[in-house]
Amino acid sequence: MKYLDEYRDGRLAGKIVEEIHRIQTKPWVIMEVCGGQTHSIVKHGIDYLLPSEIELVHGPGCPVCVTPLEMIDKAHAIARRPDVIFCSFGDMLRVPGSDGDLFTIKSLGGDVRVVYSPLDCLKIARAHPDKKVVFFAIGFETTAPANAMLVWQAQQEGVKNVSMLVSHVLVPPAIAAILQSPLNRVQGFLGPGHVCAVMGYREYEPLSAQFKVPIVITGFEPLDILQGILMTVRQLESGRAEVENEYSRVLDREGNQAAQRLVFNVFEIADRKWRGVGTIPKSGYKLRWEFREHDAEKLFDVKEIDTLESTVCISGQILSGIKKPHDCPAFGKECNPQHPLGATMVSAEGACAAYYAYGRHLKRDKDDVKLTAISTGGPA
């Protein structure tokens, strides 16, 4: 289909793959920041087209994966209430908290609904004036404008029975945290295309300069990702460290300024906990004081819920690029998408779930696949 097929063209993909093979002389570790990019890489089998010395590690950009257990427990406590209609994006429903998931709460009589847009909550609130409608506002900068619009409109229109449980996180502080880790192995980044469509990419320039890493803002189709990898490898091979924009058909340096204004009108920067990672200072959003009447954490008595995460699975290390899903002894065994042990197995965008669904069989025959792909100049 138009605007997609062009970016999934096997012949062009083969050419970019060939060029990456031609220019690469040293081993490089590149992190794709977004869950959507991870999904695309495994869905299209991109990593197995690359030279074996280029290692892709999967970053923390899966919103479902990084939402802390404590916040999920708070969500569940609210969703169990008989006076609440709890609304969420779809894949949040299967994320287990300390005791079950939202599907379980629904099966026990909780009114849990999947919405495609946060603004659907306004319609639901108007249709059910006797109920409190709560939206689980998770995600990165990408979902922030649409989520902000919900409380903004609710306030403008005086819809009192809508509130939001906010667990918003930001990409640049996470990249900084990864780069500051003494265990860090990442040498270059595929930057988050959709996040930058909202925010632009100015804020990545100081990161690139300070830590001397290439950051190539990259889209989500196979050709985008291959082109992003090629641009990153070019920088690494020539010793450059800059912010470049592969996704120029969608975004520019400044981003969507109307969306940014809305976001900053509704949210302010706050410290946030990341699942499997811990608290990162100034790494998320909370609702501004003016919108406190729509802040579910204030409206419902969930402040004291404080869940500790234990130390069985390695998803924290996977999210920060230190380990890969195959390195986990539980991967594909005790831990699978049906019975996730950790956050990265829960969402289709999570590195472990993506590996499980699309990449399980290939973990050891990478070179064979690569040679086949190159000798046929692309797809079979």
Next chain:
Amino acid sequence: MTVFGSCPLPIFEHKQIVLGHGSGGKLTAELIDKVFRPAFTNPILDKLDDQAVVQVNGTRLAFTTDSFVVTPIFFPGGDIGRLAINGTVNDLAMSGARPLYLAAAFILEEGLAADDLRRVVESMRDAANEAGVLLVTGDTKVVNRGKGDQVFITTTGLGVIDGPVEISADRARPGDKIILSGFIGDHGMAVMSQRENLEFEGAIESDCAPLHGLVNVMLEVMGSDGLPTIHCLRDPTRGGVATTLNEIASQSQVGMLLQERAIPVRETVQGACEILGLDPLYVANEGKLVAIVAAEAADEIVERMRQHPLGGEAVVIGEVVADHAGMVLMKTEIGGTRVLDVMFGEQLPRIC
């Protein structure tokens, strides 16, 4: 600097039935394995085909039942009544049987508009006439308002298998070809776009249709041994083509290799799936079949299918292989390889 820790969860077991148990994916399979099969186990049931094939006085009968709970009850391209007829007719047809008789049980919710029930029943009558089956017995129950969802229908079907047809999900062999009868995902996306009030450019219509006529023309292609060349037949309903092929791969203990570029998906369905973060390979169909056939006969079967109104886009999408038994792999458009796993529970729209 934050220390990157780890992030664990207890292994999660469902103590209640959740919606995913009805999705046709892994949770459904788990329910069958842990609850239903141990209770009723017998050689006919344990084949886990979509219908049972039993022999009575030398006549081979195909026997099946299916419940229909779709919301909304009317959707573009069909309704719950048409679905209830064709779904059961197709389960019979997938054994190579000639569908003959149906029974229907209705669970009606108090308050259901009589006109809506009439519309559903008339649609069932028309679908039964088109499929050439008779509805010969039935039952009606009414439940309190709020205890049902307008109307639930269960249909049971009986058919006869003529001739030396042997079709079952455990009969795929390495070298066999995998045939798909047409565009995938139409039914699931038609229902979803209606249910969620999503409007897409160009309406998506359900593909709901009876498939036994198409199966008939396929059965006419004989192998060099004078026997029919179809080894497995399934209609990929809940869980879609990916889940159906996984079931066959697992029951036959073979691997499969598909070619992504060969799989027909309508542009509207592809677009709707892209928007919602769904994969058409996991979306339900109600008028499509996948067939695993002897390689020597594949071209002729596809040729004959294309002459039939329900098989115009029939195509070979891959082959059965000896490697990676129980697993379905797909060569992607850009030349990579991915695993097509069974769907877990409900397919969930992704956040972004």
